[in-house]
Amino acid sequence: MTDEPRRFFAPWRMIEFEGVxxxxxxxxxxxxxxxxxxxxxxxxxxxxxxxxxxxRVALNIAALPDLRTALQDKDGAGKLRAEIAALRAQLAxxxxxxxxxxxxxxxLSQAAA
Numbered sequence: 001m002t003d004e005p006r007r008f009f010a011p012w013r014m015i016e017f018e019g020v021x022x023x024x025x026x027x028x029x030x031x032x033x034x035x036x037x038x039x040x041x042x043x044x045x046x047x048x049x050x051x052x053x054x055x056r057v058a059l060n061i062a063a064l065p066d067l068r069t070a071l072q073d074k075d076g077a078g079k080l081r082a083e084i085a086a087l088r089a090q091l092a093x094x095x096x097x098x099x100x101x102x103x104x105x106x107x108l109s110q111a112a113a
Contacts, residue, residue, distance in 0.1 A: 010065035014058040021058035034058040 009026040016022075023032040036054035037043060043050055049057070 008065075010069075012062040012065055014055075014062045016055075021054050023058055023061045032058075032061050034061070 008029065008031060012023055012025050012031065014021050014023050019035060019037060021034040021036070022030055023034070024030050034054040034057045035048060036051045037048035038051060039048070042048045
């Protein structure tokens with residue numbers, strides 16, 4: 001098994017079937033489903049959305065790759081990525097230091113015993 005995240009190719013699209021909108025990637029891999037019912041009784045119980053609600057949810061999910069691209073293209077995105085990388089490096093350094101302290105504490109407790 002690989003540690004790399006799975007790729008879902010843009011563009012994502014919404015396809016309507018009876019009672020459901022399916023969101024799939026460019027390779028037709030199903031990513032999400034938004035179920036709906038025109039029956040107001042099922043909607044009232046809360047188990048189903050209306051068709052319009054499900055359509056809005058599906059459209060918003062299908063728009064995620066475009067939103068991600070827009071955010072990456074926005075001014076300052078490079079600076080933000082650099083800040084995130086620096087914070088990750090600091091976190092890794094702190095974890096190494098914590099592990100060194102933990103090892104030293106174990107060594108001292110064994111020596112005292």
